[in-house]
Amino acid sequence: MRRRARYSRSRMRLGRRLLILDDDTELVDAVARHLERHGYSPTRTYMVAEAAAAIDQSVRDALPFQAIVTDLQLPDGDGRAIVRLARERLPSCPVLMMTGSGSVSGSVEAIRLGAVTVLEKPVSLETLANELRQAVDDRAELEDGLDAATNAGIIGRSAAIRGVLDALFLAAPTDATILIEGETGTGKELVAKAVHRLSRRSRAPFIPVNCAALPETLVESELFGHLKGAFTGADKSREGRFQQAHRGTLFLDEIGEMPLPLQPKLLRAIQEGEVQPLGSTKAEKV
Structure with missing residues (x-):
């Protein structure tokens, strides 16, 4: 019945x-x-x-x-x-x-x-x-944190903006790598900051990197760090952006401009959660 x-x-x-x-x-x-x-x-x-x-x-x-x-x-x-x-x-x-x-x-x-x-x-x-x-x-914590999207500059009531906010809401609590697509000037970094503020990583650093603005010779050191003596002029060890963003969020803007030879190393960092600084023989968890 x-x-x-x-x-x-x-x-x-x-x-x-x-x-x-x-x-x-x-x-x-x-x-x-x-x-x-x-x-x-x-x-x-x-x-x-x-x-x-x-x-x-x-x-x-x-x-x-x-x-x-x-x-x-x-x-x-x-x-x-x-x-x-x-x-x-x-x-x-x-x-x-x-x-x-x-x-x-x-x-x-x-x-x-x-x-x-x-x-x-x-x-x-x-x-x-x-x-x-x-x-x-x-979910209640995320609801309380939705104001972060507005604070980050995402303002609007259209169906398109609501769709963006819904996607943020679903993505923020996960540890997934997130691809943000959009034309130049549409606010990809604003979206990335909102995801960070709504996530469990919000108290750790948000590190933005404009891949297109980095000289090709410095990209690897900038992202993955280097040890003292790894190359001419490396008079001290330096953390890369991946290490600086540990337990936080790393935003790689214009990632399509990344030099092809570095992309396998970047893929390993994203998939395995580890990087190998220049001059080091050991990988570091990030």
């Missing part, structure tokens, strides 16, 4: 609004009761269509969900559809996925679409609560 979405009305105005989606009604009830004790106001849904309708209604009512917990496989569809919908309608809402199917490809796809984690069933309720708290807290 199909069940309607159920709302915990007594806590609607008090707790963080949470959407739960799973066709196992006993599991949904257990999760809802447990998370109510952790300060959440759960809405129970059992079908993808119900969850999608609840998301749309929450947006219309200006009472958006602050977190979503969903199963991967549902009778009328796939939980990944909810991940996609949440990303479109509730970009600041973290989505946690549960799965009992053991589908590695499905889990990877869910993460790629924007789910913050995938938990294997049977899920410990306390583990779920801890993962949820961490996800909500991380």
Whole structure:
């Protein structure tokens, strides 16, 4: 028998609004009761269509969900559809996925679409609560930090600017290498600074480097550093920009102007997280 979405009305105005989606009604009830004790106001849904309708209604009512917990496989569809919908309608809402199917490809796809984690069933309720708290807290910190984008000079209300801000919001908490594309003067460095300010690295240095402005003979030393005596005039050891940006953010502007012979060394630094200063036989972690 199909069940309607159920709302915990007594806590609607008090707790963080949470959407739960799973066709196992006993599991949904257990999760809802447990998370109510952790300060959440759960809405129970059992079908993808119900969850999608609840998301749309929450947006219309200006009472958006602050977190979503969903199963991967549902009778009328796939939980990944909810991940996609949440990303479109509730970009600041973290989505946690549960799965009992053991589908590695499905889990990877869910993460790629924007789910913050995938938990294997049977899920410990306390583990779920801890993962949820961490996800909500991380997103709350990012919400508080969105003013950094404005402080960095990114101002606007158009769909294009909103798209840029949404991309910043998704990229900032990750440790991924980010490619920022745009014509000269469109504000690539502003975007890079905003990503830095919204990230966990915000208290460490932001180091900008204009690759096009560096003499070709100095690029390697400038980026990777050198030891004393590595070349004529190297009267003391010097850190490169990668080392200076350790635990922070390195912004390589006009990276396409990098000399071709140096690109393999740059690729190693990006992929492996290590650099080898000129004159050194050892790589350094950065």
